[in-house]
Amino acid sequence: MLMRTLRLGGRLGLFAIVLLLCSLLAVAVSLTEWTIRRPIDRTPFARACFQLASRCLGFQVNVRGQRPDGPVMLVCNHISWSDIPILGSIVPLRFLSKAEVRNWPVIGWLAKQAGTLFIRRGSGQAAAAREDIARTLRERQSVLVFPEGTTSVGITVLPFHGRLLSAAAEAGVPILPMTIGYRRDNHPDPLAPFIGDDSFDRHLVRLLRQPAVTVDVVLHEPVSVAANDDFQVLARQLRATVEDGLQTIHNCPDKPGATPDYPASRPRLGGA
Template sequence: MAMGGIRLTVRLALFSAFLLTTALIAAACLLAESVSRRAINRAPIARFCFHGASRCLGLRIRLQGTPAARPVLFVSNHISWSDIPVLGGSVPLRFLSKAEVGRWPVIGWLARQAGTLFIVRGGGRAREARQEIASTLCGGQSVLIFPEGTTSTGLTVLPFHSRLLQAAADANVAIQGISIAYTRQGRPDHLAPFIGDDEFQSHLPRLLRQPAVDVTVVFHPPAQMGADRSLTEVVEQVQETVAGGVRQIYRERAIEAGRDAGEPVRQQA
């Protein structure tokens, strides 16, 4: 069996075993809630499960910056479905995701267990979603949305849609931008992006067959809205910050690769 096939088999086995463990944890939470008649805070449990899933998928994660200690509306550029376990394993939060993700195998199940807020596109549901986001923020939990509205190649950041970001003003919390980028040997990775008509069932094995991909996540300083700053101005600022962060990640990884070019490249399975 070729190395790619071995790598795929091992990672799928590890991921399946971890998924079973996660299912047992979720069942234990449901049983405990039923017996005690009290809701359990699943944020730290979800973070543990997302982090474990990222490790099983062969994602090497590097975190930069500091997530806000108080509830904030996180906004990030969006490259792949793998953004969900990467970011969910990096900081306690709840996601806003399109309803289709909830029907995906594995990732959709994990997202539901983590308390993801699902939105049905169209039909005037944006206002309803905004109210749910604001309610979650007021309840003391941070929420993450992908304001580009779709995934991209990761080379650029698409324009942000501001309608849902109004929830930050409704809940009187700051907006914290996040930049995420995938690289291999200092170059932007072309396998991680989940774009176009690609399907999860075919994208997952392609990603797992390859050596580990490096994922850099940068938490930028929070931006607060006020009487002298409109939502549009804040959204534009955050978008520019996120885009600048992505460019900086690629520059730094390229410099590192150049500095280490004379040394053997070590890959993590």
């Protein structure tokens, strides 16, 4: 119990320091933009903040696959709020997030400063969100979408919604599927999922009390898309790729130096 309390106190202290530093950086960037009268690409600064947050929160992240060298639409399974700092630490990107996050104390303000695109679920805003994503991609900034639309328990992947995928075709960029999985003692971590009516603060405390969790992230092969593709079929294809990656993560023996043999993504879906 003492060890858990000390661990929690230390990590919360570091997390608070990181939030303060990131807030000061956001203010400095905003002041610089106001001074020079033009916007600044905030993704490199956001990535640095995500890297600091992931380290102080105790995530041991393993990355497999090739990072994109240009703008892409990234799609990934969604398990927890912690997916965001972890994935944001790997690739410079902007997120599409539920509108409720904007109201989280400090975190919501920082998400807005990092250029997060917000969508209110069930409000008919998919078309506007798709236009925002396409515009951001045309500006050569990658965007990450969680096409499940909600978080899962982390042992399977929920159905993907395809209504936002056409933004990649509109912008002329590929879609890069990603898989994220949390492991503790070589089993799916039961603490990581942020589901149901759980609150951010209670979940954060439970997670930080425990030893570091291993997080595996797989970047699959990018998939080319065209305007005449069937995006509902494409959504099922992408979901199958991400599901394959998740099952491989949790079936991989946790041996020192071992690297999971993740499956390659499936071939491009042709247009109709």
